[in-house]
Amino acid sequence: MPQPTLRNRTLLASGFHAPVLGEVDVLTDVLIAIGRKGEIVAVTRPADPGYAEARFAAEASGRLERLPEGSYLLPGFVDCHVHAPQYPQLGAALDVPLEVWLQKYTFPLEARYQDLAFARRAYSLLVADLIANGTTTALYFATVHQDATRILVDICLEKGQRALVGKVAMDDPETCPDYYRDASVDAALSGTRALIEYVRGHPGNPEGRVKPVVTPRFIPSCTDATLQGLGEIAGDCGCHVQTHVSESDWAHGYVLSRHGITDTESLDRFGLIGRHSMLAHANLLTVADMETLKVRQAAVAHCPLSNAFFAGAVFPLKSALEKGLHVGLGTDISGGPSASMLENCRAAVTVSRMLESGTDPGRPPHARGSGIPTRIDFRHAFHVATAGGAKALDLPVGEFSPGYQFDAIVIDTRAKGGSIRLWDEFDHGEGILQKIVFTASKANIGTVWIGGEVVSADG
Numbered sequence: 424m425p426q427p428t429l430r431n432r433t434l435l436a437s438g439f440h441a442p443v444l445g446e447v448d449v450l451t452d453v454l455i456a457i458g459r460k461g462e463i464v465a466v467t468r469p470a471d472p473g474y475a476e477a478r479f480a481a482e483a484s485g486r487l488e489r490l491p492e493g494s495y496l497l498p499g500f501v502d503c504h505v506h507a508p509q510y511p512q513l514g515a516a517l518d519v520p521l522e523v524w525l526q527k528y529t530f531p532l533e534a535r536y537q538d539l540a541f542a543r544r545a546y547s548l549l550v551a552d553l554i555a556n557g558t559t560t561a562l563y564f565a566t567v568h569q570d571a572t573r574i575l576v577d578i579c580l581e582k583g584q585r586a587l588v589g590k591v592a593m594d595d596p597e598t599c600p601d602y603y604r605d606a607s608v609d610a611a612l613s614g615t616r617a618l619i620e621y622v623r624g625h626p627g628n629p630e631g632r633v634k635p636v637v638t639p640r641f642i643p644s645c646t647d648a649t650l651q652g653l654g655e656i657a658g659d660c661g662c663h664v665q666t667h668v669s670e671s672d673w674a675h676g677y678v679l680s681r682h683g684i685t686d687t688e689s690l691d692r693f694g695l696i697g698r699h700s701m702l703a704h705a706n707l708l709t710v711a712d713m714e715t716l717k718v719r720q721a722a723v724a725h726c727p728l729s730n731a732f733f734a735g736a737v738f739p740l741k742s743a744l745e746k747g748l749h750v751g752l753g754t755d756i757s758g759g760p761s762a763s764m765l766e767n768c769r770a771a772v773t774v775s776r777m778l779e780s781g782t783d784p785g786r787p788p789h790a791r792g793s794g795i796p797t798r799i800d801f802r803h804a805f806h807v808a809t810a811g812g813a814k815a816l817d818l819p820v821g822e823f824s825p826g827y828q829f830d831a832i833v834i835d836t837r838a839k840g841g842s843i844r845l846w847d848e849f850d851h852g853e854g855i856l857q858k859i860v861f862t863a864s865k866a867n868i869g870t871v872w873i874g875g876e877v878v879s880a881d882g
């Protein structure tokens with residue numbers, strides 16, 4: 424078993440990463456030297472000069488760790504869209520449209536986080552489960568509650584997960600129930616500022632592993648005054664921003680009728696679209712909207728499973744990537760009924776194919792699909808789940824390169840109870856990653872490191 428920390432040590436491993444969209448870099452017996460703050464100092468391949476000497480030196484000083492045969496190193500997953508309080512309803516409440524789902528199931532559940540004991544219980548389970556699923560970075564919506572959101576921050580720090588956490592702002596009495604909303608514009612804004620100060624001044628957060636996020640739920644939940652104020656806070660603090668954009672016909676149409684412009688145009692007018700903005704779903708963007716996101720260098724969180732239940736549309740991932748947009752992958756717990764980024768990788772591939780081919784057997788083949796190539800493969804899915812999401816969030820993780828933090832997981836293909844089967848006769852190179860993406864399960868996820876430290880170990 425590896426030591427509890429890889430800081431100041433060197434790992435000898437084989438595995439995969441995908442810093443470049445559409446390409447997989449196969450790593451075979453590489454040496455990854457990790458520094459005292461969990462940063463990758465050097466990645467040396469067998470063909471590189473100095474490899475033998477570096478390996479000998481690490482071994483002689485007792486600082487060499489090795490992954491066993493059959494184990495593969497991957498970057499940890501970056502989940503770009505999680506509603507932390509909705510974890511108790513993961514896999515449930517999938518029977519009604521978005522606007523009904525919020526009022527019927529989700530606002531009542533989120534309101535329970537006023538109870539701090541409940542918040543601690545739910546958030547502890549969530550963060551532990553996500554780490555065990557290989558999610559080393561998560562972008563979290565919390566609730567409107569200041570104290571419960573602070574508990575989520577504390578738990579991420581206690582368990583060592585890299586996280587971005589936002590107190591949800593939602594103050595419009597027309598759309599938010601009396602029992603669950605910010606009491607006023609001032610409550611929404613001062614609560615947001617207070618959470619930012621709490622995270623940045625947290626004594627357990629010297630490395631900035633947890634970051635604060637300005638979090639308007641979405642335009643339909645917020646008054647214009649709150650949106651305006653949050654845009655100003657985002658400009659002042661330089662924080663990340665997260666919200667939802669043009670998710671469903673209802674959400675997209677709501678903004679058009681209230682503001683007379685698209686969701687993206689409206690958020691942009693409020694100063695909420697910038698390099699550190701993560702916009703969930705984005706299924707119904709216009710061509711001009713996409714251009715705005717590109718110019719602002721903002722990012723989209725693609726949530727393929729959730730979109731199948733609540734959006735009524737498939738996000739055109741391939742077009743967005745080809746246009747040069749930053750895109751990450753999101754589970755959208757609990758709109759998407761799985762906490763697994765691997766399952767969302769599979770869904771991203773599947774829905775991209777169905778968008779291209781179409782689905783209705785009652786239509787002739789030529790009239791069944793989008794009419795343009797939209798399919799992606801496991802390489803794109805793995806990229807957006809790791810390096811792509813990290814770039815979208817502007818965080819130095821998601822790949823094994825010098826200067827990046829060592830956030831990584833082990834896929835143990837020989838794990839008892841695992842679901843991946845490799846065949847020496849057939850499986851080689853990036854084909855092994857393809858099998859991991861499509862068939863690995865939680866039992867195959869072994870050690871998880873964040874910042875070079877073990878945060879979850881099997882056994």
Ligand SMILES: [Zn+2]
Binds near residue numbers: 667
């Ligand atoms: Zn969401």
